[in-house]
Amino acid sequence: MKSLRIAGGLGFYGDSWRPIRASIERGDVRYVASDHLAELTLAILQKDRQRDPNLGYTRDLVPMLADLLPLALPKGIKFILNAGGLNPLAAREALLAALKKFGIKLKVGVVLGDSVLERLDELRAAGVSLAHMDTGEDIATVRDRLLFASAYLGARPLVEALAAGADIVLAGRVADAALFLAPLVYELGWRWDEWDKLAQGIVVGHLLECSGQATGGNFGGDWRSIPDLAHIGYPIAEVWENGDAVITKAPGTGGRVSFDTLREQLLYEVHDPAHYLTPDVDVDMTTLRMEEIGPDQVRVTGATGRPAPETLKIVAGYEDGYMGQAMIGYAWPDALAKAQAAAQIIQQQMKETGLQAQETLVEYLGYNSIHGPLADPTHSDDLNEVYLRIAVRCSDKREAAKLGRLIPPLGLSGPPFIGGAGGMLEPRGLLGIWPALAPRELIEEYVRVSVEEAGA
Amino acid sequence: MKTQLLRLAHARSGDKGDKANIALFAPDRATYDLLVREVTAERVRQHFAGIISGQVERFEVPNVLALNFVLHGALNGGASRSLRSDSLGKSLSSALLRMEIEVGPG
Numbered sequence: 001m002k003s004l005r006i007a008g009g010l011g012f013y014g015d016s017w018r019p020i021r022a023s024i025e026r027g028d029v030r031y032v033a034s035d036h037l038a039e040l041t042l043a044i045l046q047k048d049r050q051r052d053p054n055l056g057y058t059r060d061l062v063p064m065l066a067d068l069l070p071l072a073l074p075k076g077i078k079f080i081l082n083a084g085g086l087n088p089l090a091a092r093e094a095l096l097a098a099l100k101k102f103g104i105k106l107k108v109g110v111v112l113g114d115s116v117l118e119r120l121d122e123l124r125a126a127g128v129s130l131a132h133m134d135t136g137e138d139i140a141t142v143r144d145r146l147l148f149a150s151a152y153l154g155a156r157p158l159v160e161a162l163a164a165g166a167d168i169v170l171a172g173r174v175a176d177a178a179l180f181l182a183p184l185v186y187e188l189g190w191r192w193d194e195w196d197k198l199a200q201g202i203v204v205g206h207l208l209e210c211s212g213q214a215t216g217g218n219f220g221g222d223w224r225s226i227p228d229l230a231h232i233g234y235p236i237a238e239v240w241e242n243g244d245a246v247i248t249k250a251p252g253t254g255g256r257v258s259f260d261t262l263r264e265q266l267l268y269e270v271h272d273p274a275h276y277l278t279p280d281v282d283v284d285m286t287t288l289r290m291e292e293i294g295p296d297q298v299r300v301t302g303a304t305g306r307p308a309p310e311t312l313k314i315v316a317g318y319e320d321g322y323m324g325q326a327m328i329g330y331a332w333p334d335a336l337a338k339a340q341a342a343a344q345i346i347q348q349q350m351k352e353t354g355l356q357a358q359e360t361l362v363e364y365l366g367y368n369s370i371h372g373p374l375a376d377p378t379h380s381d382d383l384n385e386v387y388l389r390i391a392v393r394c395s396d397k398r399e400a401a402k403l404g405r406l407i408p409p410l411g412l413s414g415p416p417f418i419g420g421a422g423g424m425l426e427p428r429g430l431l432g433i434w435p436a437l438a439p440r441e442l443i444e445e446y447v448r449v450s451v452e453e454a455g456a
Numbered sequence: 457m458k459t460q461l462l463r464l465a466h467a468r469s470g471d472k473g474d475k476a477n478i479a480l481f482a483p484d485r486a487t488y489d490l491l492v493r494e495v496t497a498e499r500v501r502q503h504f505a506g507i508i509s510g511q512v513e514r515f516e517v518p519n520v521l522a523l524n525f526v527l528h529g530a531l532n533g534g535a536s537r538s539l540r541s542d543s544l545g546k547s548l549s550s551a552l553l554r555m556e557i558e559v560g561p562g
Contacts (some may be wrong), residue, residue, distance in 0.1 A: 221466035267479035269470035363541040373506035391539035431536035
């Protein structure tokens with residue numbers, strides 16, 4: 001039976017592409033599918049594009065492919081990436097320029113039409129409320145603060161680009177797992193109403209889209225048992241025509257593929273496992289089986305699918321004030337008590353200087369900054385060191401910056417034995433996320449695919 | 457007799473908007489049945505008092521011996537607008553493993 005091997009690429013903008021080299025060199029793969037976009041990423045890209053209209057894509061694209069293509073080209077390996085971000089055309093321009101420099105002749109496809117920021121009024125006029133999916137709030141409350149709005153597209157336009165001969169496909173916002181489903185549909189000849197096969201394809205994509213999280217990274221079980229994370233292998237899937245799959249990784253790499261590492265990734269960021277909604281299929285994960293069939297080999301079969309939803313998800317992001325933050329460390333003895341005293345001083349001074357904060361958060365690094373009220377207080381009076389971190393939420397950037405200025409005087413006029421203060425941390429812009437739904441035909445009528453060849 | 461979940465199970469958490477999910481994994485069917493009995497949505501909600509502001513939903517995933525919890529209002533407004541150090545809720549999973557459950561016959 002025909003099968004296809006796909007390598008998982010990056011799991012986010014900023015991830016390492018070094019492990020992909022091993023997948024290309026020793027993993028016998030024909031495709032690399034790479035996820036560069038988290039919810040937050042589009043906000044970063046929007047700010048890039050505001051500074052320079054030729055930006056707005058993830059800038060790891062060119063250095064990553066410059067590193068990987070010399071290995072991948074002789075093997076004819078294709079790439080599917082959502083590195084186009086908010087500006088796939090500019091991403092292609094940058095890539096074509098680089099390919100030309102290296103004298104590489106390849107076809108680069110782009111998928112356009114996922115960004116709907118400029119179409120929001122048109123969608124509203126067509127009767128789409130764009131109300132917040134969870135709270136039902138009217139989008140008018142954030143309309144003038146929106147930075148981006150993008151619809152999650154499915155695998156179809158990616159398949160279209162492959163069919164037009166693209167060796168590299170650049171998309172913006174597509175469902176992460178669709179990056180993997182597309183080559184399966186294209187190469188294995190699946191139809192768009194073969195729901196169970198599509199469901200298996202989405203499960204494979206979901207397992208591979210977070211790079212090392214499938215192969216022993218961030219493993220919540222016996223993490224010490226995972227070998228050689230320094231040389232972790234990213235996941236590789238072999239998928240057969242009937243949808244059956246085996247998840248593995250390149251020989252000679254670190255990490256582990258097991259029932260335990262994979263089932264952790266299976267449910268990662270999933271809500272109802274019986275209805276994992278994607279643009280291409282409604283996936284039921286509760287029918288699948290995972291079985292270890294060899295070292296670092298897990299067979300995945302039996303996911304089932306129901307028809308794709310009538311709506312597509314839009315995720316918009318809006319400016320939502322600023323976070324000011326400040327840190328200062330205290331040493332034994334009484335480290336926590338000193339940090340608490342410092343927190344009181346700062347909060348008193350915030351009040352007296354009239355710092356306008358909508359919310360104030362006090363954390364003690366080394367004690368409760370990660371588990372909050374669930375931290376175990378047993379040894380809290382004898383900690384070696386504790387860092388105080390105060391964060392404030394302000395509507396105004398200058399207001400948020402005021403917090404940092406309250407910290408330095410504590411060095412001479414606060415509790416004793418301080419360690420490095422975090423310095424004056426720049427306030428950070430906060431981003432609200434606005435999820436909404438739209439009828440898919442209103443989105444899809446604007447989706448375009450274009451393929452261009454790099455002139456060698 | 458009471459035991460901490462850490463001794464029985466492993467977990468991973470992830471974010472989506474202001475919601476977090478925590479999947480809890482049992483090593484075998486007997487432990488899975490025990491988790492189904494003891495680790496209810498309501499107990500998880502109480503466990504996370506002071507951290508989450510909303511409800512907790514629980515989904516059973518017996519084919520991979522897992523319970524999936526969805527925590528609403530779990531991330532101080534969502535990862536990109538949270539003031540917390542753990543803005544993504546990555547460590548909510550280990551926070552759940554602090555829970556103690558009754559392991560005797562129910």
